[in-house]
Amino acid sequence: MPDAGALERYAAPRALAEALELLRDGDATIVAGGTDLMPQSHSGKARFGSLLLNIRRIAELGGIALEGDTVRIGALTSISALLASPLVRERLSILAQAADQFASEQVRNAATIGGNVCNASPAGDTLVPLIVLDAAVELAAKAGGGIETRTLPLQDFLTGPGRTQRRPHELMTAVRVPLPPAGFVARFYKHGTRPALDISTISLGIGGVRRGDRLERVRVAFGAVAPTPIRARAAEALIEGRALDAAAIEAAAEAAHDEVRPISDVRASDWYRQELVRNMTRRVLAHVAFG
Amino acid sequence: MSRSVEIEFRLNGVVRRAAVRADMSALAMLRDVLGLTGTKYGCGEGECGACTILVDGASLNACLLFAVDCDGREVTTIEGLANDPAAQRLQRAFAEHGAVQCGFCTPGMVLQAGRILARAGQPDRATIQRGLEGNLCRCTGYKKIIDAVEAAAKERAA
Ligand SMILES: Cc1cc2nc3c(=O)[nH]c(=O)nc-3n(C[C@H](O)[C@H](O)[C@H](O)COP(=O)(O)OP(=O)(O)OC[C@H]3O[C@@H](n4cnc5c(N)ncnc54)[C@H](O)[C@@H]3O)c2cc1C
Ligand code: FES
Numbered sequence A: 001m002p003d004a005g006a007l008e009r010y011a012a013p014r015a016l017a018e019a020l021e022l023l024r025d026g027d028a029t030i031v032a033g034g035t036d037l038m039p040q041s042h043s044g045k046a047r048f049g050s051l052l053l054n055i056r057r058i059a060e061l062g063g064i065a066l067e068g069d070t071v072r073i074g075a076l077t078s079i080s081a082l083l084a085s086p087l088v089r090e091r092l093s094i095l096a097q098a099a100d101q102f103a104s105e106q107v108r109n110a111a112t113i114g115g116n117v118c119n120a121s122p123a124g125d126t127l128v129p130l131i132v133l134d135a136a137v138e139l140a141a142k143a144g145g146g147i148e149t150r151t152l153p154l155q156d157f158l159t160g161p162g163r164t165q166r167r168p169h170e171l172m173t174a175v176r177v178p179l180p181p182a183g184f185v186a187r188f189y190k191h192g193t194r195p196a197l198d199i200s201t202i203s204l205g206i207g208g209v210r211r212g213d214r215l216e217r218v219r220v221a222f223g224a225v226a227p228t229p230i231r232a233r234a235a236e237a238l239i240e241g242r243a244l245d246a247a248a249i250e251a252a253a254e255a256a257h258d259e260v261r262p263i264s265d266v267r268a269s270d271w272y273r274q275e276l277v278r279n280m281t282r283r284v285l286a287h288v289a290f291g
Numbered sequence B: 001m002s003r004s005v006e007i008e009f010r011l012n013g014v015v016r017r018a019a020v021r022a023d024m025s026a027l028a029m030l031r032d033v034l035g036l037t038g039t040k041y042g043c044g045e046g047e048c049g050a051c052t053i054l055v056d057g058a059s060l061n062a063c064l065l066f067a068v069d070c071d072g073r074e075v076t077t078i079e080g081l082a083n084d085p086a087a088q089r090l091q092r093a094f095a096e097h098g099a100v101q102c103g104f105c106t107p108g109m110v111l112q113a114g115r116i117l118a119r120a121g122q123p124d125r126a127t128i129q130r131g132l133e134g135n136l137c138r139c140t141g142y143k144k145i146i147d148a149v150e151a152a153a154k155e156r157a158a
């Protein structure tokens, strides 16, 4: 039997306010799709609080909507729903690319974007595209009589493997993605041993605004090469606003190789991951530049 | 956890009640509490698809789903498809094409293949393969399974 720890109660509220009330009362474990939480509870990696709080009945946490210049993606949005959304496919294509390579249909139907972000795996597949897109995380908490929300950049939200800036009484309510400017192009690449159903050995996202043969507002981000997904700022600086010829691409790939500090684990050695970083940066950058 | 949670949901078209521990998986509930053993326990961690069920029409891994989350929803297991024409076509095609050896993966394969066929009338082999990527088979090498799904699609069209 998995360790149920101190689990005493279960709640599946329909209103956000009610969920936040329950969170304020203390020691709760939030469950959305359960695709991370269930295996983690079996392996003993996650211990339950006294309340299992199922947020899946809360309609306010669903939906993908364009609000001015921002796409607001509700925390409960499943990976399948990302793939099915014309707004995501057309305007945030790099996020759709990652969703397309995510696990299996069964997992995609259950897995939510909020769970992927809050689980804060260095290999979380929506994180790299969201960083390339300058996404922010929206959090809500009960304060006094009302609901208080705050928004912080995803990069700042993620602090380590499985660690975020979320306070215990806060619920993640949405991801907010600014609509990319005209001419924005971006690519996601994931390297694993089995095509989709695997934790990424490394993943890479590159995006920028194409102006002739130059790339501006460049973002280069990696997953699974550091405790959190990271931006490769040295590589970015080498290509920002420059003509993307073979030499510039080579220099950026070299910089990315030197910049990352991957770990060795059962999936790959640190040396192998660094080589992958160089080769994949070269390939994806050429794709973004000329593809 | 001392107290169990009472839930009520439609299982294969029939309203069922169950008392489950909050940390129990839907797979454990189906097999151990409700005695429906058509849904298989393969890996217990979302990798093999032997535990595939439909919840509100979408395919899910029952081993990753909290049983309590079935409350108020519509759950379909392989037992619920016994009289479903589309599933019967698949079952026949699986048998005719030698797509069943030990049979352990078959319930999950049939449920997931049913979703693929419901979405696309005549899916090509790549689409079928893609749709089944969460379903492992240790026996057949997949080719015969894909043949069977293709044949079931053709039979429906005919
Ligand atoms: C077989 C398999 C394959 C997988 N493949 C991939 C893959 O290819 N790529 C990938 O990135 N991941 C993969 N995963 C991991 C997992 O599916 C994802 O991380 C998924 O997005 C988690 O979402 P969930 O809704 O299931 O999260 P849950 O398991 O419900 O929750 C995950 C964590 O986030 C917390 N949480 C969830 N929602 C909120 C919220 N709104 N506010 C605050 N906290 C919250 C929970 O308390 C928990 O700690 C895979 C998992 C399995 C089992
Ligand atoms: S038992 Fe659920 S996927 Fe293997």
Ligand code: FES
Binding pocket: B099, B100, B101, B102, B103, B104, B105, B106, B136, B137, B138, B139, B140
């Ligand atoms: S027939 Fe044996 S696992 Fe598929």
